[in-house]
Amino acid sequence: MNTLSTTTTGAAPEPIWTPDPERVARARITEFADFAAARTGAVYPDYHDLWNFSVEEPSAFWSAVWDFFDIAADGDAGEVLTDAAMPGARWFPGTRLNYTEHALRHGDSPEAAIISIAEDGVTTEISWTQLRRQVAAVAAWLREQGVGVGDRVVGYLPNTFHAVVAFLATAGIGAVWSACGQDYGASGAASRFAQLDPVILVAADGYRWNGRVHDRRGDVADLVRQLPTLRSTVHVPVLGLLLDVDDAQHVPWDEVTAADAEPDFVRVEFDAPLWVLFSSGTTGLPKGIVHGHGGVILDHHKLLGLHNDLRAGERFFWYTTPNWMMWNMVVSGLLVGATIVLYDGSPAHPDPQRLWDIAAEHRVSVLGLSPGYLLGCAKAGLEPGRDLDLRALRLIGSTGAPLPPQSYQWVRDHVGDRVQVASTSGGTDVVSGFAGSAPTTAVWPGEISAPLLGVALAAWDADGTPVVDEVGELVVTTPMPSMPIYFWNDPDGTRYRDAYFGTYPGVWRHGDWVTVTARGSVVISGRSDSTLNRQGVRLGSADVYDVVEDLPEIREALVIGAELADGGYWMPLFVVLADETDLDDELRERIVAAIGTQASPRHVPDEIIAVPAIPHTRTGKKLEVPIKRLLQGAPIEKVVGSDTVDDSASLQYFTRFVPRKVQS
Structure with a gap:
């Protein structure tokens, strides 16, 4: 049994942030707890009770998530989990759905869906109406090229709206997306994309970084030569440079988006591949990690809608690049109707306050920053709470590394004590989180508030015994919908099993050292292999x-x-x-x-x-x-x-x- 205790021994440290009762009352996670209670007849008075329900009754919990967010699908969603064994668990068999359909279902309006900001300050707003039209046009063009369900489309792109449009168009017709940023050279991109035998490449002419222009046309040409399965390459003029290729297979972005079309979504099986994310490749050829439409739709609704309390019309900005799974999470802000804010450039150009300036100008509600950036802000003596209008900001997320205690205190003292710091631990492997915060959880400096809903997180010793207030291996003992459906080019699943289930058969071992405290919070100590x-x-x-x-x-x-x-x-x-x-x-x-x-x-x-x-x-x-x-x-x-x-x-x-x- 995975029971989250809140018992403490001795004097417990004081939290640095506690939920405001009015905020708790109007939070979506509170609404969800009441919704789940009405279905089960149980009562979930606090977060820990709700978490216990989510991991002890996963079928009931994920069925409630499905209905609470009104997931649109064909087929019967009554059967939730056919086999709880890992690996091999199957979720919602017999249902068919589509990620892009959910991302674009929040209306056809002139309000901004995407705010795309370049390092030089040029800002492009894409309304929900424009987004629907551009996605539909690109999807129609892909169909004209013969792209269908299961074909791979890849993007060699900076963090601009073009990448989001291309991804949504790809997913909308049931094809599979993969991307990397242009800080990779051609060989680095090819080491990933060549594994996929892609049929379409969407590539930009270059990007800006730290005040400099980086022309990537030569790398695009090299990459095309290393991808012999390509039928066409779409040229995205981020820098306004002409492509040095006179070839009918190179198509301008404006031509691809010119059609006047309506979205036509292809509903695919729940575990049909949505995208391929790649491991960092620090110990060999990057692993292609494949996630499914349904698992991502469900998990990202839960994480963004319940844990981040992100709502339609709010602004969601997380500093990231297409190389990182947080880019995928940012795009999923569209699932809950939020406006997503993209920034392509250095976080410190022209000065270390750049990301705070963006958050203030665009009235960001949920802001994602790295631990390193927050430490740098403190050392630079920034005072964003004093110098900028951050009244819309209510949540600062941090991930990628453990957030030190002093950063929690810096946010309280120099951004505002009403702003919640949500340190999160997760990974590309599940394109989601394992532990984080909610509007109903307290925050302690240097700690993550709690395991996320639906994540049966525990710390185990070498013998597979759960430990509390001791460092152990981070394990997950019941399946999550967003776990990979498979690795690319791993037909018998051997690499997948060895990666996560070789240490504790049937239990996911993530490779982090973690402490689960007696009060239910989580402390990440680093990678267990280092x-x-x-x-x-x-x-x-x-x-x-x-x-x-x-x-x-x-x-x-x-x-x-x-x-x-x-x-x-x-x-x-x-x-x-x-x-x-x-x-x-x-x-x-x-x-x-x-x-x-x-x-x-x-x-x-x-x-x-x-x-x-x-x-x-x-x-x-x-x-x-x-x-x-x-x-x-x-x-x-x-x-x-x-x-x-x-x-x-x-x-x-x-x-x-x-x-x-x-x-x-």
Whole structure:
């Protein structure tokens, strides 16, 4: 049984944010709890009771989600879950539905559906009427090219409205979408797309970043040559550059969107493929993770509609790129009728306040920012709550890495104490979250409020025993509708089973270290495959980052625990220094003292080393595991592909530390 307890022992810490009773009363999750109670005859007085119902009676819970959000489908939705075993669970068999139909069903009106902002300030608003017409036109053009159910359409695009339109058109006719941003070169994009044998490529001429224009026409031409199954390439003029190709197979975006058409949705089976998302590819060829129409529709309605309380007409802005699953989540704001805000450019151009400026100008209600951006705002001395009109803002989401306690406090003091901070943990694997917040949950600094509804999250030790107030493996013990339907090119499911079910058969192991507290909150300590292990004691890298990255002299940090061939263990801390800062003995001593007192003496590194930069994946995650393997002596070409790294030179820099430690 997955029961979420709220019992505490000893003095419980005070939350930094508690729900306002009036806000709780009008929240959609409160309305849903009453809706579910009317069906079951039970009472769900608080979030934890509702969560227990959601994981103990998954069929009843997801049936309630289906009806509460009035999911449109053919077939009988009475049979919810035919087999609860993992992998292999089947949801709503016999039903047929379509993602795009749900995204466009909120009216045909002049109100904005998409606000698309370029780094140079040019803003394009697409009304619901225009969105329907453009999606219908692109869908009609795709049909003219012979694209049908199951065919793959891929996008090599920046974060503009064109990507959203192309995706919705693809999904609307039952074809399968996949995309990556143009910070990937042609080879990086091809390593993903070539696996899919796509028939259509939608590609932009380039993008802007940090005040510079990046012409990608040469990469588009290279990519086309590496995708022999293409029938046509759609040219999107983001920069207004002409394509250097005189070829009938290259079609201008304006031509593709010219038709005057009405949407004609193809309802497909619940678990028909919607899109293919790719893993970061840091340990080999990127894995193609396939999600289905129905699972995404259900889960994203739950997450955005209940947990984020996002409603029709509200503005939803999460800083992301098409490389990251949060782009898919942003698009799903359309499912609940919200206006989605897209920004293509650097979050710090022309200054670190850029994302706050956008949130203020466009009256954003739900804003998504990274932990690194929030730390940077604090160090830059920003005062968005004082300097900007953020009265519409009620929720700040954060994901991609654990959010340190000081960022919760910074939001309270410098944005506003009425704004809820919703740190969330999830992943590309489920294109959703495992733990997060709701309008009815309290927030504690450094913690995630609770497991999400429908997510049977637990912390397990190595023997598969649930633990509370102890670090364990993050597991999910009952199926979620948004779990992958399969991996691409994995016909017998071996790679899929090995990825998630190899450690605990029949139970999803995600690969994070997690603590479930006695009061029901969740603390993520980092990836379990990069865990620090000092003399048998497991330590989370996030505990080190919380302390070190709060120091004004440190921009960013990376800690590695590497088991060496001679039986030794080396735990260095790499730091990127602020401008005009030297890593002298005095600063080293302050770093050590801070870690020893605020984390623990076991977290104190063996060495502290200044580096020019920390390498990340294209979605902003620190490359802990590849650098660990590098320090253990693996050749750089074996630990990570260059196209998966945001700054390959920064990764190359770490090779200088290998001989000194591995060969000693």
